Amino acid sequence: MFSQMLTPAYLPFAFSFVLMIGIGLIEAIGLGLGQFDLDGDFSGDGDGGMLSWLGLGGELPILIWLTSLLGCFTLAGIALQQGMTAIGGAPLPWLGASGGALVAGAALNTFAANGLARILPGFETTVISTDDLLRQRGTILEGTARRGAPARAKVVDRHGQAHFVMVEPHDDADAISSGETALLVRREGQVFFAVPDRPASLRLP
Template identity: 45%
Template sequence: MVIDFWLADENIVFAAALVLMVALGVLQLIGFGGFDSDVDMDADVDGTGVAGGLLSFFGWGRLPFLILLVLFLLVFGLTGFAGQQFIQTLTGRLLPPSLAAAGALLVALPLTGLLSKPLARIIPQDETTAVSIDELTGRRAIIDIGTAKPGYPARAKVKDRYGHGHALMVEPDSEDGIFLAGEEVLLVRRDGDIFKAVAVGTHWLSET
């Protein structure tokens, strides 16, 4: 039966990949995920190096991370099932799961990179462009959770120039400053992982 083939021990890794792909899609639809996730992936890859070339070959940087992950899971799962079906037709048995997964991985990685090219032309380019965290300085943020005081930062949300959302920790730049949840502030500088900010309205500010 088809269901027995899908859930065979040798194919469980491919079934799990497709289930995870569907779960990510459902989370996105109901609002628990986002292709412009607040998670800040502030890692620049040198496109001229060997590592950068390999990542680019596999599609890294062309699509938002979650879309690329969903695409990889789909290709990996379908490739694995197709390969096992072919082997079963030839030999009457399935490959061991580790060997089948390794073979599917070798096919899925470059195929994901190949498929990411036409998808990148469909998805708006601004969603595929990353910025350095330092570029957030000078932008306005909204205090999201907590009360920010000197030495006691609170979580804030800010959008970069491409409209991507970022979550970061903010505290007042002055010793007597205090920011409440929902207050708009201007990020003036970064001190390690903490952004210093001033309240909007207390200084003359130009639009960013």
């Protein structure tokens, strides 16, 4: 079967299988493209439109939907080529098989995606204002934050989502070192100003 998958008639399905495994591994180790703001949830309005027909009518992250579609396309393609080989003695050319498998796979994925949406935990998309990060604590990730020389910090909002912002100390004389936490007290543009979580007598000059 493995050698058969490397023949031209099966190559589209071998490629989709490898791509499905790759996306699945990315999701499994927690590096989903959502971390780079490419992931998303699709919500339909339940009116039976095209999105609902494609299986995007419920809340389901796009990468999971895509992984399901690739799996259905692969299974439909292999089944089609196996069936044509059994009936006619040879598989279809890869282009014709791909078209047939895409139609069959999309139809099959409608049921698979809707089933996954019911099984998987609910996904929530939380959108917050930048100013909502004020009065939250951030941790300096690298370097030392000084006035005029902001450092990158990680802030976890009330929903548990991480944000990465540039931070300067609120007071001119302060400096906030890597690993220290500080309270964000104001913002100017993209830069937050913070008070370090240590007594004033211990703050770096």
